[in-house]
Amino acid sequence: MSTATYAGVTVELNDEGFFEDPNAWTPEMAEEMAKAEGIDALTPDHWKVLEYMRKEYFEKGTGPTVRVLGKNSGVDVKALYQLFPKGPAKMAARLAGIPKPKGCI
Amino acid sequence: MTKRIVILGGGTGGTLTANRLHRHFKHHRVDSEEVEIVVVDQDNQHLYQPGLLFVPFGLAHDQDIVRPRKKQLQHGIEFEQTGIDHVDIHSDTVYLENGRELPYDVLVIATGARLATEETEGLTGPGWNEKVFTFYDLPGATALEEKLAAFEGGKLVLNVVDMPIKCPVAPLEFCFLADWFFTERGIRDKVEITYATPLDGAFTKPVASAALSDLLVEKGVNLVTEFNTGEVDGEGGKLIGYDGREVEFDLAVVIPLHSGQEYVGRSDGLGDDLNFVPTDQRTLQTKAKENIFAIGDATNVPASKAGSVTHFEGDVLVENIIKFLDHKPLDEGYDGHANCFIETGFGKALLIDFNYDTEPLPGHFPAKVGMPLLKESRLNHMGKLMFQWFYWHALLQGRDIPGIGATMPQHGKEHPTPTPEGASA
Numbered sequence: 001m002s003t004a005t006y007a008g009v010t011v012e013l014n015d016e017g018f019f020e021d022p023n024a025w026t027p028e029m030a031e032e033m034a035k036a037e038g039i040d041a042l043t044p045d046h047w048k049v050l051e052y053m054r055k056e057y058f059e060k061g062t063g064p065t066v067r068v069l070g071k072n073s074g075v076d077v078k079a080l081y082q083l084f085p086k087g088p089a090k091m092a093a094r095l096a097g098i099p100k101p102k103g104c105i
Numbered sequence: 106m107t108k109r110i111v112i113l114g115g116g117t118g119g120t121l122t123a124n125r126l127h128r129h130f131k132h133h134r135v136d137s138e139e140v141e142i143v144v145v146d147q148d149n150q151h152l153y154q155p156g157l158l159f160v161p162f163g164l165a166h167d168q169d170i171v172r173p174r175k176k177q178l179q180h181g182i183e184f185e186q187t188g189i190d191h192v193d194i195h196s197d198t199v200y201l202e203n204g205r206e207l208p209y210d211v212l213v214i215a216t217g218a219r220l221a222t223e224e225t226e227g228l229t230g231p232g233w234n235e236k237v238f239t240f241y242d243l244p245g246a247t248a249l250e251e252k253l254a255a256f257e258g259g260k261l262v263l264n265v266v267d268m269p270i271k272c273p274v275a276p277l278e279f280c281f282l283a284d285w286f287f288t289e290r291g292i293r294d295k296v297e298i299t300y301a302t303p304l305d306g307a308f309t310k311p312v313a314s315a316a317l318s319d320l321l322v323e324k325g326v327n328l329v330t331e332f333n334t335g336e337v338d339g340e341g342g343k344l345i346g347y348d349g350r351e352v353e354f355d356l357a358v359v360i361p362l363h364s365g366q367e368y369v370g371r372s373d374g375l376g377d378d379l380n381f382v383p384t385d386q387r388t389l390q391t392k393a394k395e396n397i398f399a400i401g402d403a404t405n406v407p408a409s410k411a412g413s414v415t416h417f418e419g420d421v422l423v424e425n426i427i428k429f430l431d432h433k434p435l436d437e438g439y440d441g442h443a444n445c446f447i448e449t450g451f452g453k454a455l456l457i458d459f460n461y462d463t464e465p466l467p468g469h470f471p472a473k474v475g476m477p478l479l480k481e482s483r484l485n486h487m488g489k490l491m492f493q494w495f496y497w498h499a500l501l502q503g504r505d506i507p508g509i510g511a512t513m514p515q516h517g518k519e520h521p522t523p524t525p526e527g528a529s530a
Contacts, residue, residue: 062407065303066333066347067224067267067362072378077335077347087331087348090305 006032018099022057025097033095037086046083046095049073053096063093063101108140108430111199111209113189115146115174117154117501118401118415118422119215125423125503127179135430142181143207145199147188149174152243153493155412158275158448160246161253161358162286167243170493177501189216192372194394211426214375214382214391214399218271218363218410225266225334228359232339237357240279241271252356253286258295259355264344265302266334266362268309271402271410274457276300276360277307277317278448284324285450293325301329301344301352310464312521313457316479320449334359363410365403381405386461387437389422396429398422406441408461413444416500420511423503442513444470446489454485460513469517471508478518 001020003010006029012020019025030050034042042050052073056064066089070077080088089101110126112119123144130140156170175184188202192212199207220241222229228237240246261283263276270276280300287293300307300321307321307328308314321328335347337359344352344359365380375393376382383392384404391397391404400422401415408414421439428435441461446454456476457465469475476485499506 060405065267068378077333081348085348090331 014099016100018094019097022054022098025054029097030095037091037095039083042095043083045075045079049075049080049083049088049092050096053092053098057093057096057098063089063096063098065089065101106138108135108138108210109208110140110142110211110213110426111207112142112144112213112215113192113199114215114217114401114403115144115151115178115184116215116217116401117412118217118403118419119144119146119213120151120174120177120501121416121419121503122213122215122400122422122426123182124177124179124501125419126426127182128503129423129427131181133427140430141183143183143185144174144178145185145187145189145201145207146174147186147202149184149186151177153496154271155489155496156493157240157243157246158278158282160243161238161240161249161279162282163250163254167247171243172497177497179502189366189368190371191368192375194372194374194397197396210396211429212397213422213426214369214397214403215401216366216369216403218402219366219380220361221364222361224362224364225337225359227337227339228266228361230337230339232337232342235339236342236355237337237339237359239359239361241275241360249358253283256287256292256296256356258292260297260299260342260353262299262301262344262352262354262357263360264300264332264334264352264357265304265360267303269410270360270363272445273309273409273411274445274447276302277321279358280321280326281324281450282448284326297327298325299327299329299352299354301332301334303331303333305330310459312467313459313465313479316455316467317447320481324450363402369403377405386441387421387439388425388435389418389439390425390429390435398426398429406439408441409443409445411443411445412496412500414442417442417444417511419503438511440512442511444509446485446492448486448489449481452486453481453483454489455479455481456485456488458513458518463513463515463518466518466520468519471510471514472516475508475517 084091151174153170159165238249306314307317336345369376369380386406402410
């Protein structure tokens with residue numbers, strides 16, 4: 001576990017950089033985290049995905065896979081990879097302040 | 106008047122549920138009424154799905170792993186062979202493809218998962234069943250047997266399109282068996298085996314993932330992680346990822362995206378986007394309506410889609426259906442227990458045992474003296490082979506298998522020293 005400070009607030013992160021507590025997240029934090037990941041500014045499409053990620057997480061207990069994102073977030077898979085080049089499901093989950101999506105087993 | 110329980114699906118979950126309920130309700134009435142049980146399935150072929158892994162390597166054949174569904178059901182259970190059009194959850198009625206309308210007091214969804222090959226571009230296009238195969242159904246596994254027997258060498262790629270899939274260890278087992286198979290055939294040095302997975306490691310759970318990664322290295326299997334297959338180019342011999350990465354193959358074995366059954370999509374209020382049925386992970390009552398329960402691969406519970414899960418769920422499900430009909434509160438008893446043998450080739454296998462809260466750990470099962478966990482052994486391989494007998498004679502009949510209970514045993518497991526991630530799975 002480690003801590004990081006985003007938008008002036010210190011939050012706890014796990015070993016892979018995901019939020020320990022999704023309720024500690026604010027939209028301002030996402031803007032700052034995005035810059036650190038090489039995204040200059042979050043566009044409306046980015047936000048569409050982040051909001052969908054959080055909605056899914058709070059409803060279902062886990063973030064969606066890339067395929068489900070492509071089907072339901074309003075942004076198709078190709079565009080998702082342009083928005084989140086390091087892998088949409090993981091990167092968007094990190095920016096949305098939710099745990100890494102489980103590939104359920 | 107009688108009460109009616111309708112069970113959709115005559116596979117592992119449907120059969121064991123029907124047999125257990127039948128045994129109970131032979132001697133019990135509900136509100137002084139008798140209870141009748143109807144099982145619906147579109148065909149009469151009950152496939153022992155764990156056997157599919159062995160078919161491509163010539164170690165099992167269709168006649169060994171298929172039996173009539175109806176014969177697995179006890180006398181007194183009605184078997185209706187037809188497709189399902191849809192369920193009307195508001196009027197508690199199933200509409201069947203043969204025109205019959207089947208009103209129910211309790212409905213059990215046990216129709217499993219479907220291979221959604223159409224969701225991956227090019228998968229069933231040129232090269233399908235010539236150089237692109239799946240072993241997740243009987244025709245595919247049988248076609249692959251011929252192909253593997255004649256394979257002279259080249260790049261063999263095993264690809265999982267997306268999670269969740271049935272038996273998440275089966276693709277790894279396939280790689281291990283392929284290593285053994287080509288070694289036996291004397292051409293292992295001519296075959297390059299690659300495992301391309303959307304996960305970020307060999308497996309989802311950390312301790313098991315590390316152990317299985319080591320095994321892949323030991324057996325010379327390449328691992329490509331975080332690969333999300335966007336397209337299969339059968340003619341060009343390559344898998345193309347959504348991120349633009351390509352994996353070349355001479356022979357691709359693809360595990361397609363899984364979904365629930367199509368009738369779920371036609372049934373208003375029953376399923377989710379992928380036609381899986383949202384289900385309480387502890388009680389197995391669906392979120393759709395209080396008189397609808399679900400078991401096995403058809404649900405969305407965060408456990409493996411595997412026969413062992415279905416078997417353990419069966420205990421809680423049957424108890425809860427009885428409680429529901431008796432107007433009693435449900436038992437939140439299912440702990441996510443799963444238990445799988447992992448065939449590793451050369452007559453050996455691993456065993457893993459885990460639940461919602463405890464990841465697969467080393468040790469022994471079911472207690473300190475027992476089968477080795479997360480470690481290769483001949484005993485585990487024998488266990489895997491013997492299991493088929495238990496499947497037909499004990500599990501489906503709803504009898505207990507000695508030493509294997511619904512709740513995961515903690516005795517015999519070696520917990521790692523706590524880390525920040527702990528045992529969270």
